[in-house]
Amino acid sequence: MEAIAAFLDMDGYAGYVWPAYAVAAAVLAALAVLSVRRLRRNQRDVAVLEADRPRRRRPRCADEGASEGDGEA
Amino acid sequence: MLRRPWRNRSDRAVSSLHRFANPGRFRRSSAALLPWCAGGAAAALGVGLYFALFSSPPDYQQGQSVRIMYVHVPAAWMALMVYAAMAAASAAGLIWRHPLAHVAARAAAPVGAAFTFVCLATGALWGKPMWGAWWVWDARLTSVLILFFLYLGYIALANAFDDPVRGERAAALLALVGFVNVPIVKFSVDWWSTLHQPASVARIGPPAIDASMLAPLLLMAAGFALFFVSILLVRVRSELLARRLRALRLARARAAPGA
Numbered sequence A: 001m002e003a004i005a006a007f008l009d010m011d012g013y014a015g016y017v018w019p020a021y022a023v024a025a026a027v028l029a030a031l032a033v034l035s036v037r038r039l040r041r042n043q044r045d046v047a048v049l050e051a052d053r054p055r056r057r058r059p060r061c062a063d064e065g066a067s068e069g070d071g072e073a
Numbered sequence B: 001m002l003r004r005p006w007r008n009r010s011d012r013a014v015s016s017l018h019r020f021a022n023p024g025r026f027r028r029s030s031a032a033l034l035p036w037c038a039g040g041a042a043a044a045l046g047v048g049l050y051f052a053l054f055s056s057p058p059d060y061q062q063g064q065s066v067r068i069m070y071v072h073v074p075a076a077w078m079a080l081m082v083y084a085a086m087a088a089a090s091a092a093g094l095i096w097r098h099p100l101a102h103v104a105a106r107a108a109a110p111v112g113a114a115f116t117f118v119c120l121a122t123g124a125l126w127g128k129p130m131w132g133a134w135w136v137w138d139a140r141l142t143s144v145l146i147l148f149f150l151y152l153g154y155i156a157l158a159n160a161f162d163d164p165v166r167g168e169r170a171a172a173l174l175a176l177v178g179f180v181n182v183p184i185v186k187f188s189v190d191w192w193s194t195l196h197q198p199a200s201v202a203r204i205g206p207p208a209i210d211a212s213m214l215a216p217l218l219l220m221a222a223g224f225a226l227f228f229v230s231i232l233l234v235r236v237r238s239e240l241l242a243r244r245l246r247a248l249r250l251a252r253a254r255a256a257p258g259a
Helices: A002-012 A014-052 B009-021 B023-053 B064-095 B101-131 B139-160 B164-178 B181-191 B211-255
Strands: none
Touching: A002 A014, A002 B064, A014 B064, A014 B101, A014 B211, B023 B064, B023 B211, B064 B101, B064 B139, B064 B164, B064 B181, B064 B211, B101 B139, B101 B164, B101 B211, B139 B164, B139 B181
C-alpha cells in the first residue's frame, strides 16, 4: 500500500507527471475515437446510398465500391 | 505489342506509387495493414509505459519528473516527422498530382497538431518544476508553437475554399513554405542559447542518455509512430469514403431533380 502511494506520489512531482500522461492519453484517445467514429459513419452512409442505387453495370473509375468489383485493372 | 509506360527508374517509382491511388486497392492494402499497425502500437505503448513508469530509474538531477520525457519527447519527434510527411505529400500532390497525396496530407494534419499540442502541454508541465516557468519565449518553444500554428493554418486553409481542389493546393503551398520551420525547430537549441536542453539522442556522436532511459523512450516513440500510421490509414479511408459519398449524392441529385 505504501509502495503504491509512493509510486503515485512520484517524489512530489505527481502534480506534473500524472497530468502530463493524462493529457497525452486523452488527446490520443480522442483522436482515435473521433477518427474511427467518422470512418464508421461514412461506411454506413455509403452503404445506404449504394443499396438504394438502381442495379446497373457501369464502367467504374475513381470511386470506391463495397460490393461491385474492386477496380482491378 | 506491350510497352512499359515508364522510361526510367523515377517514372517507375512514381508508377508503383500510383498503383495505390486506386481506392479499391488502397482499401484492401490498408485493411490488411491496419491490424498490424494498431496491434504493434498497442504492444509498443504497453511495454514502453511499463518501462517508462515502473522499470526505469529516476534521473539523478530531475528525479521522477524525468518520466514526463517519455511522453514529451516522442510527441515532439512525431510533431516534426508528421509535418515532414505532410510537406512531402503536399509536394507529391503538387508536382506529380498523385490522387492520394493531398488526401494523405489532410488526414495527417490533425494528428500532427495533436502531437504538437501534447508536446507543448507536457513540456509546460515539465518546465514548471524544472525551470520554474510554464513557458519561456526561447527559440525551441517558440518555433514549436509556430509549428502548431502552421498545422492549424493548414487545416483552416484546406477547409476555407468552396472548391476543395483549390483549398488543397493552397494548403499544400502553406505546408511547403512552412517546412523551413522544421530544421529551425531541430537546430534551435544549437543556433540560439535556449533554456531548452540540447539534443541527447539525434545528435552527432553517441546518445547522451543512459540505455535504461533510451529503451523506454524508443519504445514510446515506436508506439507513437505506429499509432500515427494506424490513424492515418483510418482517416484516409474515411476521406475516400466521404468523396464517394459526395459523388453518390451528386449523382442522386442529378438523377431526380426536385425529388
